[in-house]
Amino acid sequence: MSILKQPLKLALVQLATGADKAANLARARTKIVEAAKAGANVVVLPECFNSPYGTNFFPQYAESLTPPTASQSFSALSAIAKETSTYLIGGSIPEVDPTTQKLYNTSLVFSPAGELLATHRKIHLFDIDIPGKIRFKESEVLSPGDSMTVVDTEYGKIGLGICYDVRFPELAMTAARKGCFAMVYPGAFNMTTGPLHWSLLARARAVDNQIYIALCSPARDMNASYHAWGHSMVVDPNGEVMQELEDSEGVILAELSDERIQEVRKGIPVTTQRRFDVYKDVAN
Numbered sequence: 001m002s003i004l005k006q007p008l009k010l011a012l013v014q015l016a017t018g019a020d021k022a023a024n025l026a027r028a029r030t031k032i033v034e035a036a037k038a039g040a041n042v043v044v045l046p047e048c049f050n051s052p053y054g055t056n057f058f059p060q061y062a063e064s065l066t067p068p069t070a071s072q073s074f075s076a077l078s079a080i081a082k083e084t085s086t087y088l089i090g091g092s093i094p095e096v097d098p099t100t101q102k103l104y105n106t107s108l109v110f111s112p113a114g115e116l117l118a119t120h121r122k123i124h125l126f127d128i129d130i131p132g133k134i135r136f137k138e139s140e141v142l143s144p145g146d147s148m149t150v151v152d153t154e155y156g157k158i159g160l161g162i163c164y165d166v167r168f169p170e171l172a173m174t175a176a177r178k179g180c181f182a183m184v185y186p187g188a189f190n191m192t193t194g195p196l197h198w199s200l201l202a203r204a205r206a207v208d209n210q211i212y213i214a215l216c217s218p219a220r221d222m223n224a225s226y227h228a229w230g231h232s233m234v235v236d237p238n239g240e241v242m243q244e245l246e247d248s249e250g251v252i253l254a255e256l257s258d259e260r261i262q263e264v265r266k267g268i269p270v271t272t273q274r275r276f277d278v279y280k281d282v283a284n
């Protein structure tokens, strides 16, 4: 059964980000225009693309997405999607709920007409402690989202997660079962977990579900407090890396097709060989 209605060009923007939000937004626009000129239909930005990544920065950079407060990033992303006629998966930004004052790590998705299609709040917060390497506790300041996000487009359905969400196979598995042809994760792994797990997780989620996987990171900045791994990549439904960047700023494009999904699913038909009679709890 076809799940990608027509071939599409997916672009990932591995953005060089800094402390100046307006400058980050302007730089994102330049790169999205570049991707659109190269034929991109769907463009993805990185996690926390318009602020430094760190718990101390989230409150300072957080924006309300609730009208009538006009969010600078919301308006900018909507305008860029419209200007470039692309689906824009706007990485993520720190969000504040003006009623509860709770903070979230939130991704906004816009249509080529500039309309908001989806809002995804990072579900699994990045709380890790690897002695001598890295301690990061998003939950010290952020609250988790509590719903999964599937975006309906003219091409088909795209599942959305943010960074640490990729470590939880249930999310991609559920999205694939809902008919998504791809999972897209704006993310910012680091110099400890990046080399270990970034590519492994992208390829695993692809092979598990026989769908496309895209991970989009900020460029690495060794002067920042958090050193992003970079290596934005698109992986095909067979787990093969189609495009990958190193650590510097750049844009990659990959052409996705339903033929490739069907070819992989026909060759190794795990999508029809599942034994839910044996693992009933997963089916539920």
Ligand SMILES: NC(=O)CC(=O)C(=O)O
Binding pocket: 125, 126, 162, 163, 164, 165, 167, 187, 188, 189, 190, 193, 194
């Ligand atoms: N930054 C994240 O949310 C996740 C990450 O860096 C990791 O899982 O490793």
